[in-house]
Amino acid sequence: MASAAQSRIKSISYAKYGYMFIAPFFLVYCFFQIWPLIYTFILSFKGNQSNASAFVGMDNYSTILFGQGSAAGAQATHEEFSRALGNTFILWFGNFIPQILLSLILAVWFTDAKLKLPGKGFFKVVMYMPNIITAASVAALYVNLFGDSQYYFVNATLMNMGMETPIKFVTDPAVSKGMVMFIQTWLWFGNTMIMLMSGILGIAPDLYEAADIDGANSMQQFFNITLPLLQPIMVYTLVTSMIGGLQMFDLPYLYHQGANFSKSLETVAVYIYYNFNKGTVDQANYGYAGAASIIIFAITAVLGSITFYFNRDKDEIAKKKMRKRAEKQQKEKMKRGGGLAI
């Protein structure tokens, strides 16, 4: 009763402080995020280069999606965008699959109390380390180690061991894609592993004890306990990784030899950046960049709402549990209190 009165007082007299405390966030967010987003949306309906102020309707969308429209080189623009979209999905898929498999295996091993693994903490620290290194430096490091000719470390080492011709790790379209997938996996597997570990540690240990008593081996335990109960975190990892994959920029943009990014590694983020960052403001293709951004935004919004749905669901379940427990306790109290009174 007292708490109800208190909360009523709080809601009457202190509400304005709530608004004051959250105001800076909303002001800054609207100014630096919401308005640029709306502005990008507006730009996507406007022309490119010197035609930037003209309203062109859906032209940019039809150009980059279908190659139609009045602009010169519409077909080439469409081909470049489709290639970028394809590259994005290939690169994401090629790093997500090995990454999640490796992380899952490691997470299961590291959380298995029956195994005797010394130095678990050390392994975790080392495996997470690539994730904190500047992506620009990682790209530079790999370009310098895996350069195309015999003047770079890996090719020189392989040729010392008897290989005939150097492998084109940086300029060959297929090999360089493989390299970017490898580097992405190298960067992220430690992070995913730690996320999955926390998920596994959240599973009630008595389930494993019961399974042990029933004679289930570790494979059976993995497929029948760990994997099903890990599903929410797996979905979360999948969606965040997909959204991260859609923004993949630093590595594909910088993993090249010479002055320009390589076409076989051009992702959508690189496409957007390249189009609005071309030369001076008057040479930039803000229209194409805006339309591509809005398409990515739409994909992200769909993916984001999936995670949102999962997150909200979990909270509500917890709340329901709390409510039920509180009701139960109150009933018990009433019973006891009633007993005492009489």
Add this chain to the structure above:
Amino acid sequence: MSMPGQAGSNDANYQRNIKIKSGLIMAVCILLTLVCLVPIYILIVNSTHTHTELSENPSRFFFGTALGSNLKTLTNKLPADAGKALVRVARQYSGTFALGRGYINSLIIAGCTTGLTVFFSAMTAYGIVVYDFKLKSAAYTFIIGVMMIPVQVSSAGFVRFMYSLGLINNFIPLIVPAIAAPAVIFYMHSYLKSSFPLAIVEAARIDGCSEFRTFLTISIPMMKPAIAVQAIFAFVSNWNNYYTQNMILKNDTMKTIPIMVSNVLAFDKNVDYGVNYLCITLSILPIVIVYFALSKYIVGGVALGGVKE
């Protein structure tokens, strides 16, 4: 009679299986550790060799003696008798990879953004948790909803907008937006929910403490663990942020370490392999040292942070 013996041999079998399995897993873990560490090791080794050594045989596994001379080339402090070619190399590198300026610029940006991010995120989360107001749940839903929107999506409009405001070549568009960090607010919010007793706020009110002072002197010290974890992540991600910095900073004197590394990467003449490696080493060294010093908090915080950058 046979029962104990059987159990004993089963037990020995079980122990042996565990040992074999642990051994195999150890081998895999050591292999992965090498995959993580060897590139960094080779990088450091190669930055101690001269260009001539590396062009003769780039496959070097042990430290050389040229670290000092590479550093001199990089900082353009060559001895007076240096050859013309070397002088050209030194000018190119010291002009692009200005070590001191790069560190200072990166430090200013990462330091300011970290401070703003943790302070204002703590404040926003505190506002949502402690006070009851009409738009409370709407505000929180909004923050969760926008958490996943990537920067790339609005960057075309952002850059155009910054051009029109005249904020290109300015640290403001890199620092001020840090006030709004939805993912950090989400984290702080769950931290406050789980471990901040609201009765303390009531008690402070009764003692006549103002609302803002309660937040500053009571809540912030209590949120220290959450703030520390988020500060580390904010610092690392802003130090590493190449994308936004490269859009905004066009002026040579304002460039940060990641931009300088990417510019070194684009050299197509007067390349010095040793100095190249040294540049990359110097760009990752501070963050790697900080990481190993604070690894306990970082690895512990990853799972709680929850959002990939």
